[in-house]
Amino acid sequence: MASDYSDDDMPLARPNGRLSAATIPKSEDRAMDKNDPAAKGLPAPVSIRHGPVRDEDAMDVDSPQQVNGHGKRKSRVSVVSYKDESDSDDAPIAKRQRKKVVGSDSEDDAPLSRKGRLPPKATAADMIDSDSDDDKPLTAKLAQKKKDIENAAVREARAIRKSVKDESDSDAPLAAPKGQKRTSNGVPKANGVKKEADSDSDAPLKKTKPKAKPAPAASKAKPKGKADVTPAKKAAAKKVAKKEESEEVEDDDDEGGENWWDKPMDQDDSIKWTTLVHNGVMFPPAYEPLPKNVKLIYDGVPVTLDPEAEEVAYFFGAMADTAHAKLDVFQKNFFTDFKEVVTKSGGAKDRQGNKVNIKDFAKCDFSKILNYEQGRKEAKKAMSKEEKKAAAEEKKRVEAPFKTCTVDGKTQEVGNFRVEPPALFRGRGAHPKTGKLKYRVMPEQITINIGKGVKVPEPPAGHKWKTVQHDQKASWLAMWQENINGNYKYVMLGATSDFKGKSDLKKFEKARALKKYIDRIRKDYEKELKSDIMADRQRATAMYLIDKLALRAGNEKDAENEAETVGCCSLKYQHITLREPDTVIFDFLGKDSIRYYDEVKVERQVFKNLKLFKKAPKGEGDDIFDRLNTSQLNKHLSSYMPGLTAKVFRTYNASYTMSRLLKDLKFPSNATLADKMYEYTKANREVAILCNHKRTVTASHEATMEKMGDRINAIKFNIWRTKQMILDIDPKQKKKKGAEYFQLPEDMASEEWIQKHINFIVEEERKRITKKFENDNKKLAANKEKQLPEKELKDRLKAADDLAKQRKKEWKSKKVEAEGKGPTVEKIEEKVKKLEQSLNAAELKQQNQDENKEVALGTSKINYIDPRLSVVFCKKFGVAINKVFSKTLENKFQWAIKSVEEDWEF
Incomplete structure (x- = not known):
């Protein structure tokens, strides 16, 4: 295709940067092709290295440039790995599972190339599960799977265009596509919205007037x-x-x-509502000063602060033991703002009233504040059930007026109706402003948007709103500007509101519309990878990376005020390292300052283009795509399909990939719910990996895995006990079933674990008995009756002692007396069967937990995978919707749940 650029919209290089040549001479291309090493092995692109950065992984990049080029930037690592390594150094840096933590005085300040830490190369254990039907490497299978999905997309795009053409050439009624309901006028109800027919535009079509139904008499x-x-x-x-x-x-x-969702979408998006009534916003409570004995200690001296300054000290003290508070940049930013507030509020004083000059963070001791906060949390946990219930009811009563509003006469849920409280800004990843003070938002900063002629919410006494407006084109209820990044914060309608539902539906429908054009877009950019025009070649290469690697398009940032996060179009020279013949190493801070690190095999032409874009005299700080920006890229994409932007590719690729994976699912008649959910989660995980939706390993992951392992062993132990009961009833069953059937699994647990497990069972029984005793006394007290004596509790606890003796005797003798009323071999075997089903479910749950530890399944499922695909899965395989959607998501996606049948297709 022709270039979309003109001299007026051509991006300029940085003031000190170098701009690529406007055209690429054929001689230069030929020179790059000369002695071109053949790229062997995998269909491209495929990730060949991912996972936590480890000290023992040697640098194998043959470039003199440091990999990330960030120098002393302390970046957060968030990468994907499915290996179950025992070495704690495998955990992400951000969660401080490493021996050297971010923010410590360590070699973390050194460039990555000198430290030699890289994620491990992908192995069979790391890659997506795949049937081992041949000797093909897993990396090749993953790449081939991606290729197969892309080929399916080409066939489907051609079929859609042919179908639309055939329909336009005929006056015959439209056939309802698979899984779509038909409207009363015979028109297919497509995707939950009644439409007349597909067209080249993704604009909603007007609803045709339904034909009159025939009279009952005529029908008879x-x-x-x-x-x-x-x-x-x-x-x-x-x-x-x-x-x-x-x-x-x-x-x-x-x-x-x-x-x-059964009505046609509004064609005019400018007017969002006719009438709007709401009660404004809910402000956070005023600060309550600390007790007089709880003070900040400076250089060994307790100091008294003005409430405004004390509140800031409390913010830090309450979180002094957290990972954020231990970061150098967090402490520096906090202390700068804290000193400013202290000075403005009148300074600090000792007990005698003498002024104390607070100027050194190292001399500040927040331990008393931290202890006070921990005491408050413990007291809250120790509240009785009645106290917690009363507190919850009071909270509900206070929030009630703000939780809903009325839009065009219909009650809608409000989302974030609370004004953000003052606090210390945390941010995510390596945000440069972490630790800065978020000021308390006052009514004078807030703009209210409400319908004309209705009562305007009253601001707090003594205050007034910044402005009150009646903008029917805006879907927000209130708005203000925060002080950290200068961003505007909006109070919007909730996830279950019509506004949000319509927005979600439009987003996924736009991704579905892309199916019709995806093959043409890919064919064009693959052709332009060899364009003589530099701008076109850069655009094609960027489109390849966005489409194939799910990179975000990226926007220019104000480096002074925002974190140095980048996307595809804003990648710098130092963010990409090339290794012959076809490997590209990406290392940069992505959205939310999450470090993106990946080594990817790409098509040889893409590799050569990136090499060209990095050609001297370019150096660190120069743009890779210096003749492209996101506006130009989106303008080009809209020439294929109205409203198409780079971000639609992530939604399309996630949803289309999920649709292909779910379509291939088949289950035997005896498949359990756990089996079905494991395959669903596996498909979700594969989409998350292909779309690079990552997260850091939680600090509690190892403890969770250990707890799950204990539960699995407990079920195995219980199965062993139950099987021994069969022998107690009929000893001949040992010969009939074989001795192995009645043995504990060899890898189950040690003798030490068995004893610990028995002690755990006994302790749980003690807790149960004690709780029952306490509840009995509460009931007696409520009825004003005499309470049970402590002797009664001691007598009841003897049952736990008897249980301990019984379990120990069983384990020693390896004989278990049959339990239950009228036990038979058949009844015991049925119990074993149920326990084995529980074991299977527990093992699958543990496997999922481990495999998902660094994959953001929620990001994919909530934001990128069309929710109708999950609904189809549930309806097709008889799975309850609450197994894939939480109650919140179930409410959010009502439009998806109620608008499709089990054979609907994305």
Whole structure:
């Protein structure tokens, strides 16, 4: 395709940067091709190295440039690995599972190339699970799987265009696509929205007027010359009519009649509402001064601060033991703002009233504040059930007026109705402003948006709103500007509101519309990878990276005020390292300052282009794509499809990949719920990996895995005990079933674990008995009756002692007396079967937990995978919707749950 650039919109290089040549001479291309080492092995692109950075991994990049080029930047590592290594150094730096932590005085300040720490290369254990039907490496299988999905997309795009063409050439009624309901006028109800037909535009179509239904009498009239309707046909017709009647009643019961997702989308997006009524925003409570004995200690002297300054000291003291508070940049930013507040509020004084000059953070002791905060938390945990219930009810009562609003006469849930409280800014990753003070937001900073002629919410006494407006084109209720990054904060309607639902539906429908054009887009950019025009070649290369590697498009940042995060179009020279013949190493700070590190095999032409874009005299700080920005890229994409932008590719790739993976799922008739959920989660995980949705390992992961392991061993032990009961009833079963059937698994646990497990069971029984005793006394007290004496508790606890003796005797003798009423071999075998099902579920859950430790499944499922795909999975395989969606998501995605059938396709 022709270039979209003109001299007016051509991006300029940095003032001290170097701009690539406008065109690429054929001689230069030929020179790059000369002695071109063949790229062997994998269909591109595929990640060949991922996972936590480790000290023992040697640098194998043959470039003199340091890999990330960030020098002393302390970046957070968030990368994907599925290896279960025992070495704690495998954990991400951000969670400080390493021996040297971020923010410590260590070699972490040294460039990565000198430290030689890289993620481990991908191994079979790291890659996506795949059937080992041949000797092909797992990396090749993953790459081939991606290639197969892309080929399927090409075939589908061609089929869609052919179908649309065939339909436009014919006046015949449209056939309803698979899984889509038909409207009363015979038009397919596509994707939860009634449309007439697909077109080249993704703009919603107007709803056609339904044809009048035939009169009942006409429908009953018997056509002349026709045979009588058979009884079977009459019964079938009656059944259909009954079903249609029940569906009509169900629709009529819905609030407001027809659901919004059954109506055509508004063509005019400028007007969002006609009437809007709400109660404003909920402010955080005023600061309550600390007790007089709880003070900041400076250089060994307790100091008194003005409440405004004391509040800031409290913010730090309350979190003094957290990872954030131990970072140098956090401490520096906090102390700078704290000193400013102390000075402005009148300074600090000792007990005699003498002024104390606070100027050295190292002399500040926040331990008393930290201890006070920990005491408060413990007291909250120790509250009785009644106290917690009363507190929850009071909270609910205070929040109630702000939780809903009325839009066009319909009650809608409000999302973030609270004004953010003052605090210390944390940010994510290596944000340069972490630790700075977030000021308390006052009513004078807040703009209210509300309908005309309705009561404006009252601001707190003695205050007034910044402004009150009646903007029907805005969907927010209130707005203010925060002081850290100067960003605007909005109070919006909740996730379950019509506004949000319509927004989600439009997003996924736009991704679905991309199916029709994806093959052309890919064909064009693959052709332009060899363009003579530098701007076109850069654009094609960027599109390749965005499409194939799920890189974000990226926008220019204000380096002075924001974290140095980048995306594809804003990549710098130092963010990419090249290794012949076809490996590209990415190392940069992505969204939310999360470190993106990946080594990827790409097509040879892409590798050569990146090499060209880094050509001297370019150096550190220069743009890779110096003749491209996101606006130009999106302008180019919109020439294929109205409204298409770079970010749509992430949604499309995630949803289309998930649709192909779920489509291939098949389960045997005896498949359990755990089996089905494991495969669903596995597909979700694969999408997350292909789309690079990563997270850091939680600090509690290892403890969680250990706890799950204990539960698995406990079930195995229980299975062993239950099987021994079979021998107690019928010793001949040992010969019949074989001795192995009745043995503990060799790898189950040690003798030490068995003893610990028995002690744990006994201790849990003690807790149960004690709690029951306490509850009995509470009931007696409520009825003003005499309470049970402590002797009663001691007598009851003897049952736990008896249990301990019984379990120890069983383990020593390896004989277990059959339990239950009228035990039989058949009953015990049925119990074993149920325990084995529980064991299978527990093992799959543990496997999922470990495999998902560094994959953000929620990011994919909530934001990028069309929720209708999850609904189809549930309906197709008989899985309850609450197994894939939490209650919140279930409410959020009502439009998806109610608008598709089990054979709907993305």
